[in-house]
Amino acid sequence: MHVAVRRAALLLPAWAWLLAFVAAPGALLVVIGLATPADAVPPYRMGLSIASLRALADTFYLRALLGSLLTATVVSALCLLIGTPMAMAIARSRRRQFLLLLVVFPFWSGMLLRIVAWVGILRDDGLANAILLRLHLIKAPIPLLHSDSAMLLGLVTCYLPFFILPLEARLAAIGTHYAEAAADLGAPPWRVFRRITFPLALPGVWAGLALVFLPVSGEYVIPEMLGAPASPMLGRVIWDTFFHEGDWPQAAILAVALLILLLLPAVWLRRGDAGAQVGGL
């Protein structure tokens, strides 16, 4: 009983935080989502209308949602491919602290600033085209900006540290003893990775993937600044609905729908994580 009380007291700030900054705004979104749009300040009339909720079935929104999830999946996969070897190398390096510092180094500058830097690099008279021209690889500047590849480049560079950090921490905690033992027993490196290192690191992989997938699904700024004119992302549709159509209830419902959709895999990941903790180390 005493322990339970103390644990509750320790968790109190966390719960208060969640209540104030997640639950309360979420509830507010639901309230606005059930209102009807109106010419007023604020631009809706309170009520219990399900018109906005029903509009969710519109193929326009479904397509945007699919676009968001697809982009998040591709970015997560790229982070997995690029980030896993990096995390392993850092975890085993003698200069681990220094390398970790390099990974978080981009956070010293604002995210927006880094995206604007990409705009400067990728534009027609930007750095990338200037180098290609100087090397005589191209004759005229090629359009690099405002494409799906530019968007993916921006998203991956921005979110890669979020994947590497939890995975690296996990790998460092595992240590190299298991891998060394497996190698001593004759397993080739690839099998050591596949059978020993990767399964043990899985909780770190899931945590990293969640930190990438969830925010990328709702990303607005990077697709807007680097992406193709009509890259279908739900974040963008929510913005348009809110600002261009002036339909706050519809925008609120879309935001809630995205939130719920993203909570489901997060809850599932939490359970997977807990299971791994018990069965793992």
Add this chain to the structure above:
Amino acid sequence: MRMLWFMLALLLPALAHAEDRVVNVYNWTDYIDPYAVARFERETGIKVRYDVYDSLETLEGKLLAGRSGYDVVVPTSEPTFSRLVRAGALMPLHRGRLPNAAGLDPALMHQVETSDPGNAHGAIYLWGTIGLGVNTARLQTLAPAAPLDSWDLLFKPEWARKLKPCGITMMDSAIDVIPTVLHYLGRNPDSTDAADLAAVEKTLLAIRPFIRDFASAGALEAMATGESCLAFTYSGDAIQAAARAAEAGKGGNLRYVAPKEGAQVWFDMLAIPSDAPHANEAHEFINFILAPEVMAGITNQVRYPNAIPTAAPYVLPEIAADPGVYPSAEARGGFFTIKAVPADAVRQRARMWARFKAGRG
């Protein structure tokens, strides 16, 4: 001695009051003559807290949420100013406190009435048209016979195709582009008819393959750097781009054209939020801005025309003579204004715009 204290005591509240006099101004970026603000502070003792936005969305979001804290805002006639008027977010102006508003061009003020019946809520700050920014030199090498003064240049696929290599920039704004295309097709620019919208979509999709870029904050930069040679843009943006390109030594080939078939005219309105904390100071500020020589200084700085005819003598000759800034009476005859369309039509237009941007019909 006692007399002195007494006088000081009398003075103190006055001093405190003078210190309190502030006005919170919220305007577009790069859209004023900094000297005008400094002069207003000097002459009235009112401190100006000046804040800027770069999109109507930002302004509208803040004002519709309520209690923005701003005293003077500068929304564009459509869609934001009219939406704010309908939502009751702006207060009716006290004409008695704005003697300089009498100098506003009645013909222009009448045009704003489609957004604000009776002109109760706003005074014109600056205005302009939406047309084409053209790099004449590059256009003439690609398509010597191209009609430089016509919407055909953009909306006819045979011309747009030829101009694709040098870059066509579209304004990323359904509210500005769709009425223009409707007008170009000879329909009512405020039409909400499905057939009219389908005709617009057909016209736009036909030129979609030749559009290089959609610019949300105007095409100013793309034109100034030479990334684009034809842009659907605001008059002042194209004119500022031309000035910037000339400064950078990239030649003076940039020009703004209000096409002969007619161009949409818009107005940026000086207005006061209904919950403005310093409404008196806001009126003083607006009245000061509307003074002819102050208004002329602003036009000289930002190259958009004002609506105060008596400001003309103070406007720099090269700006006053630029038909892109001050259109001829003949061109003005072809200008049209737009009205607000119902919410459902806004949504239909937005959906069509998304399909157009994605390039699928």
